Amino acid sequence: MIYFDHAASSYPKPDSVAHAMHEAVSSYSANPGRGGHKLAERARSVINEARKTIASFFNAPSSKHVWFYQNATMALNQALLGFPFEEGDHVVATKFEHNSIIRPLERLVIEKKITVTYVEPNVDGVISVDAMKKAITNKTRMFAISHASNVTGAIVPLREISLLTKEKQIMLLLDASQTAGTISIDIDRDGIDLLALAGHKSLLGPQGTGVLVTKGDFDLRPLIVGGTGGASESPFQPLQWPERYEAGTMNTPGIAGLLAGIKEVEALGLNHIWQHEQALMRLFISEVQEIENIKMFGPSDLTNRVAVISLSMNNLDSHELAVILDEHYDIAVRAGLHCAPKAHETLETSEKGLVRVSFGPYNTKKEVERLIEALKEISLAF
Template identity: 65%
Template sequence: MIYFDHAASSYPKPRKVAEAMSEAVLTYSANPGRGGHRLAEQARLAVEGARKKVAQLFSAPSSKNVWFYQNATMAINQAILGFPFKKGDHVITTKFEHNSVIRPLKQLMKEKEIDVSFIEPNASGLIVAEDVVEEMTNRTVLIAVTHASNVTGAVVPIREISNYVKEKKIVLFVDASQTAGTLPLSMEEDHIDLLAFAGHKSLLGPQGTGVLISKNDYGLIPLIVGGTGSYSEMPHQPQSWPDRYEAGTLNTPGIVGLAAGIDEINGRGLDEIYEHEQSLLKHFVSESEKVEGLKLVGPTDLTKRVAVASFTMDGLDSHEVAMILDEHYHIAVRAGLHCAPIIHQALGTVDTGLIRASFGPYNKLEEIDTLIQALQDISEAF
């Protein structure tokens, strides 16, 4: 199988990820922080070691500012639904957003009567910082943006936006699910207040892992309360971090697997990973011109997008193309709306969907050639 669905989840995983998870299950699968015996302590130390690696990679203030979740969606929900909004508060977001951002905001529009502005990409398919700034009012309390579109790959200029808001009392929340592990991100240098991402995409960890990092205390209300292994005598959720935001048993095997994925990234280097994936994207974009009827979407300036290439093929349903690639060529791509309906509305592809090929650190140029040949075959056959 040639795998081109890294925007959904990375594959294959590094062997060390599986080995770390296996060791956790087979040798110390106790409850971290829930007991003084040696296995519980070993599990706790493994989780804390992973927490430190995450903090270092993203320049978090400390490891206690790193909170583990089941996935990016839960982390995003904690940031958005847990934010202490008041009636009439204003949020700025973009039309690039995944439903994990859109749906919590829509829920809050109904329940707390907040206002939300959706910034449109410009004619080049990019979000411009000045458009975000122009939308700010004295009621704006949160800017919630993805770092890169999972549909077009377009990168949002986080640092340009943050330079405008760092002196204001506006919280900047970034969904880095498509960039964590591919593009450098620093909560300090990029002035990010809340940062969420999946562990199973470019960070090369397993499914069942997500992270929210909070630079400071923004008064977030915990979405889940319960056992924390600490302050058990208290009837309410404790205030101490990370316990306040991590009720329940943590996914120790998944978390140590994520730590092993980060080790792989650190060993290879973000710059090397980015350059490799960019070379794959450039090759696909160039070679796709040979396929009659194939139309790419997204910025033509490839330096302003990650390795995501979405396209249509004249007269063909996106799901049908993906099915043919899977069944006849053993190539995995993603078809449909990619859980990001608003950008599809802007692109005019809500009814047809798009075929998305997304590239990862282990893909090769020859695999791109195989995909192009398959698309040529399909185009000629129909």
């Protein structure tokens, strides 16, 4: 199988990820922070190492500012549903948002009576700073934006946007699901207040891992309350971090795997990963744009996008094309609306959806050439 669905989940995982997870289950499968015995302490130490590694990787103030969740969706829900919004507050998002941002925001519209503006991309398919600035009102409390679109790969001008949010004293929540592990992210340098991460994508970790990194104390209300391994005599959730935001048993095997994945990213190097994926994307786009009945979507300036390319083929529904690639060529891609309905409304592709191709650090030029050949053959047949 040739795998081109890294925007959904990276595959294959590094061997070190599977080894770390197996070791966690077979050698110290105890409850971290729930006992003083050796196995519980070993589990706790691995989680603490993961926290410190993530804090260093994204330049968080300390490891206590790193909170683990089941996925980026839960991290975003904690950031949005837990934020102390008041009736009439305003949030700016974009048309490129994933449902992980859209649905919590729309819930807040109903429950807290906030308002939301979804900013349109410009003619080049990019969210501009000017458009974000025009969306601001005197009630704007937060920008909630994806670092890069999971449909077009378009990257937002993060540092320019963060200068705007700081000037206007607006919170910046960044969904880095498509960029963490591919692009350098520094919450201090980039002016990020809340950073949500998916562990199973470019960070090369397993499914079931997500992270919320916070720059400061924003008085978030915990989504879930319960056991934390300490202060058990109190009926209330403790105030100290990270326990306040991590009720219940931790996913020790998953976090151990995520730690191993991040170490692999560090060993490969972010610049190497970026250059490798960019080269594959450039090869793919340069060849496929010559196929007459295929249309690709996304910025023409390839430096403004991650290695995510969505396309349509005349006379074929996106799911049909994906099935042909899967069953006849053993190539995995993603078809449909990609949990980003507003992006497809903007692109006018909601009816048939698009086929999304996304590259990862282990894909090869030969694999990309095989996909190009397949698309050419299918194009001639239909």
